[in-house]
Amino acid sequence: xxxxxxxxxxxxxxxxxxxxxxxxxxxxxxxxxxxxxxxxxxxxxxxxxxxxxxxxxxxxxxxxxxxxxxxxxxxxxxxxxxxxxxxxxxxxxxxxxxxxxxxxxxxxxxxxxx
Amino acid sequence: xxxxxxxxxxxxxxxxxxxxxxxxxxxxxxxxxxxxxxxxxxxxxxxxxxxxxxxxxxxxxxxxxxxxxxxxxxxxxxxxxxxxxxxxxxxxxxxxxxxxxxxxxxxxxxxxxxx
Numbered sequence: 622x623x624x625x626x627x628x629x630x631x632x633x634x635x636x637x638x639x640x641x642x643x644x645x646x647x648x649x650x651x652x653x654x655x656x657x658x659x660x661x662x663x664x665x666x667x668x669x670x671x672x673x674x675x676x677x678x679x680x681x682x683x684x685x686x687x688x689x690x691x692x693x694x695x696x697x698x699x700x701x702x703x704x705x706x707x708x709x710x711x712x713x714x715x716x717x718x719x720x721x722x723x724x725x726x727x728x729x730x731x732x733x734x735x
Numbered sequence: 736x737x738x739x740x741x742x743x744x745x746x747x748x749x750x751x752x753x754x755x756x757x758x759x760x761x762x763x764x765x766x767x768x769x770x771x772x773x774x775x776x777x778x779x780x781x782x783x784x785x786x787x788x789x790x791x792x793x794x795x796x797x798x799x800x801x802x803x804x805x806x807x808x809x810x811x812x813x814x815x816x817x818x819x820x821x822x823x824x825x826x827x828x829x830x831x832x833x834x835x836x837x838x839x840x841x842x843x844x845x846x847x848x849x850x
């Protein structure tokens with residue numbers, strides 16, 4: 622089945638700096654890669670996603686890049702703010718796999734220091 | 736308001752006492768799923784359902800049961816809870832039959848403690 626590795630597990634940045642979280646996946650059939658943000662005590666919420674026919678997607682200060690050849694994708698947050706502090710999860714999905722359809726990475730705890 | 740509702744939010748129980756965590760969504764979603772979240776292990780899928788009366792095991796199904804008798808409800812049942820099932824549980828739903836191209840909508844979570 623699919624396996625998703627996420628790095629780093631913790632990340633501290635100064636306010637205003639950029640943050641990058643990287644994920645690798647094992648199954649080349651995966652074609653959907655969402656990112657979820659979980660604030661302390663809250664539920665995970667989708668912040669951005671990318672499909673395998675696209676190399677990059679941006680939404681204001683957030684961007685995701687996908688390298689299908691290397692089987693990795695990354696979340697980029699620019700001009701970080703204290704409210705970006707949260708746990709971020711990447712995930713990979715294989716359509717009609719018959720197995721667990723969506724596999725999550727173990728998460729990255731991002732701390733933005735004011 | 737479109738939402739996934741889990742109950743209860745907090746539950747403390749003893750080993751062996753059967754319990755049910757309810758999950759209901761009002762978005763007419765096909766796909767529903769249960770996850771458990773443990774420190775350092777991320778979100779691990781317990782069971783999922785792509786339609787009424789169709790359920791499948793996820794990565795960590797041992798000790799859990801589910802049912803999908805109606806589209807909107809997907810309860811999680813622990814027949815004989817054990818301390819290693821102490822965790823934070825999330826129910827989630829998605830409009831497509833598999834979440835391969837649609838976002839998951841999560842409930843607010845249920846924190847379960849088994850003593």
